[in-house]
Structure formats: C-alpha cells, structure tokens
Amino acid sequence: MEQIALWKSTPKEITMYNCATDIVLDGPKNAEIQATIYKCYDYIHEYRKILCAISGGYDSDIVLDLVIRCGGKEKTDFVFYDTGLEYDATKNHIAYLESVYGVKIRSIEPKKHIPTCVREYGVPFWSKYVSDMVYRLQRHNFQWEDGSVEELLEKYPHCKSSLRWWCNEWGDKSRFNICYTPGLKEFIQRFPPPRISAMCCEKTKKDPAHMLEDSGDYGLAITGVRKLEGGKRSTTYKSCFDQDFFRLSRFRPIFWWGDREKEIYRKHYGIVRSDCYEVWGMDRTGCAGCPFGKEFDEELKRVQIFEPKRYQAMLTVFGESYDYTRKFLEFREKMKIKEKPKDNRQTRIEGV
Ligand code: SF4
Numbered sequence: 001m002e003q004i005a006l007w008k009s010t011p012k013e014i015t016m017y018n019c020a021t022d023i024v025l026d027g028p029k030n031a032e033i034q035a036t037i038y039k040c041y042d043y044i045h046e047y048r049k050i051l052c053a054i055s056g057g058y059d060s061d062i063v064l065d066l067v068i069r070c071g072g073k074e075k076t077d078f079v080f081y082d083t084g085l086e087y088d089a090t091k092n093h094i095a096y097l098e099s100v101y102g103v104k105i106r107s108i109e110p111k112k113h114i115p116t117c118v119r120e121y122g123v124p125f126w127s128k129y130v131s132d133m134v135y136r137l138q139r140h141n142f143q144w145e146d147g148s149v150e151e152l153l154e155k156y157p158h159c160k161s162s163l164r165w166w167c168n169e170w171g172d173k174s175r176f177n178i179c180y181t182p183g184l185k186e187f188i189q190r191f192p193p194p195r196i197s198a199m200c201c202e203k204t205k206k207d208p209a210h211m212l213e214d215s216g217d218y219g220l221a222i223t224g225v226r227k228l229e230g231g232k233r234s235t236t237y238k239s240c241f242d243q244d245f246f247r248l249s250r251f252r253p254i255f256w257w258g259d260r261e262k263e264i265y266r267k268h269y270g271i272v273r274s275d276c277y278e279v280w281g282m283d284r285t286g287c288a289g290c291p292f293g294k295e296f297d298e299e300l301k302r303v304q305i306f307e308p309k310r311y312q313a314m315l316t317v318f319g320e321s322y323d324y325t326r327k328f329l330e331f332r333e334k335m336k337i338k339e340k341p342k343d344n345r346q347t348r349i350e351g352v
Pocket of ligand 1: 289
C-alpha cells in the first residue's frame with residue numbers, strides 16, 4: 001500500500017489499494033457511492049489513457065478524488081478549460097488540487113474567451129436552450145410575431161426548430177416549448193431582447209473539449225455531470241456510461257448522485273472545496289457571473305466583496321443580460337406569472 005500525504009488542511013490520506021473492494025471497505029458506507037467506486041475502478045483499469053475535465057467546482061473535486069483513489073493518477077490527463085472569466089478563487093483552487101494530489105491540471109485556452117464571444121455573438125440569457133433558440137431566431141431577423149409554424153416558416157424558412165419552440169409545437173408540456181418558461185414569450189414580444197447567445201459555451205468549453213476528445217489519444221473521457229443538475233448537459237445523457245469501441249467512451253461517475261452522496265463523500269474523505277464554497281458561502285460555481293445562475297444578484301454581492309476587480313469585469317461583460325433578466329423577473333412578478341415547479345431538486349443552471 002502506498003500512502004500519498006495530502007495538504008496540511010486535509011488530514012485524510014489517499015491509500016492506493018490493489019482492488020476495488022478494499023477501497024469500498026475503507027470508503028463511505030453508502031450503497032450508491034460504493035457502486036460508483038466499483039464502476040470507476042473497473043473503467044479506469046480497462047482504459048489505457050483517460051481524459052478528465054476539472055472545473056474547480058464541488059462535483060469535479062469529487063470526481064478528481066475518485067479517479068485518484070481508484071488508481072487513475074498515472075494514466076489520466078486532467079484538464080481545466082479556462083474561459084477567460086474565472087474567479088481567482090477557482091484558479092487558486094486548481095493550484096491547490098495540483099499540489100494536494102500531485103497531478104498536473106493542464107489549462108486549456110479557448111480560441112475565443114468569453115468577453116470576445118459576448119462581443120461577437122451576444123450575451124447568454126436565462127438558460128443555454130433559451131439562449132440558443134433566441135440566437136437562432138435573431139440570426140434570421142425574426143420579428144417576434146405570432147403565427148403558426150407553417151406561416152412563420154414561409155417568412156423564416158431556415159429556423160424550423162426554433163420556430164417550433166416559439167410556437168409551442170414540441171408537444172404538450174414539453175420542456176422544449178417556450179411556455180415551459182412562463183411569461184417569456186409575452187415578455188419578449190413586449191420587450192425585444194438584446195443580442196442573445198450562449199456561444200461562449202461552445203467556444204470556451206465544447207470546442208476545446210472536442211478537439212482533445214477527437215485527438216485519438218484517449219479511450220475514455222470522465223466528467224462530473226450529474227442527473228440532478230437538470231439542464232441540457234444532464235438531460236442529454238441517459239446513463240453514467242456510453243461505450244464507444246471505435247472512438248471515445250464516456251463515463252460520468254457521479255451521474256446518479258444526489259447532494260446527500262456528495263456530502264457523505266466530502267465529509268468522509270475531508271475534501272476541501274474552493275473558497276467560492278468554503279469562504280464565500282456559494283452553493284455552486286462556474287464561469288464568473290454566468291447569467292444562467294438565477295441567483296446572479298446574490299453572486300454579484302459576494303464577488304463585490306471578495307473579488308472586486310472580477311465584479312467590474314462581470315458587469316462589463318454580462319451587464320446587459322443581468323438587466324434584461326431582472327426586467328423579465330419584474331415583468332413576471334407584475335403579471336403574477338409563477339415559474340413552474342421543475343422536476344428536479346436543484347434550481348436551473350443551464351437547462352431549459
Ligand atoms: S457557463 Fe455561462 S458564462 Fe460560462 S461559457 Fe457557458 S454561457 Fe458562457
């Protein structure tokens with residue numbers, strides 16, 4: 001057994017075991033976590049070279065810890081997609097993780113950083129899906145008018161899927177309809193949006209990730225996506241593992257975990273999260289001030305205290321989106337429109 005000494009503030013040590021059962025016996029007494037350890041151990045030992053994305057958030061902290069405990073340290077490339085709008089707290093945490101676990105977390109620069117994307121394509125608004133729909137319609141100079149899909153298609157022939165969203169034509173109660181976000185259609189018609197786009201997600205995260213994934217260097221990609229996140233990222237997947245014999249298999253170790261499992265794991269292994277959680281008191285983190293976080297005003301208050309320079313940058317980059325979102329929330333309040341209860345426990349992050 002090899003012992004790896006951890007950072008001073010984390011008394012737990014990582015013990016390198018020779019089989020999954022020993023890790024489980026020493027791990028948290030929770031069936032979901034135990035099942036995850038077995039799976040993680042097996043996949044890590046099955047694949048020759050692994051790619052693992054680290055964001056500096058709570059979920060990715062757990063995934064990093066799991067991968068190392070299950071013996072993936074030597075065969076895994078850990079990468080951090082730097083969007084150009086990251087908290088110092090996040091970057092410091094990445095450095096901390098490198099030091100604690102003795103790994104290199106490679107920072108991947110995008111071709112375009114968030115501020116450039118926002119300038120070129122528009123600001124993210126509300127959610128990834130809503131932003132995509134609005135972006136597509138704006139590209140075709142849509143005038144936010146009423147009409148059936150057939151009628152509107154005659155005028156705007158190249159945006160069928162976004163017109164189906166606009167006309168609520170995805171089927172009853174579908175989350176792909178605009179009515180899934182109550183009041184949004186009425187609001188947009190009354191107050192046409194500024195240039196909206198979630199292209200920063202494509203340019204700073206997806207494109208660089210695809211480049212690495214398509215390099216042919218890796219057999220398995222590991223990410224910290226959870227079903228409970230809600231949103232497009234999690235609803236795209238049906239399970240924690242997608243096998244691809246010819247290209248890249250994908251494993252999402254904590255896909256089925258609830259917040260409870262995360263807490264059990266964190267406490268058991270003494271995981272220390274970034275200052276965004278431990279000091280600022282946030283319950284999630286990501287790109288600094290992403291307007292998809294519904295509680296961005298709360299986030300702004302904390303950033304103003306802890307990273308005032310970043311606060312100014314966030315206002316400069318996303319100010320238009322904050323204003324438009326606040327206006328929408330006021331509109332809903334005035335019209336007494338209530339948001340529908342979502343079918344997951346967490347607030348909207350990047351979903352519909
Ligand atoms: S999470 Fe938000 S800020 Fe970050 S890249 Fe995606 S849309 Fe842009």
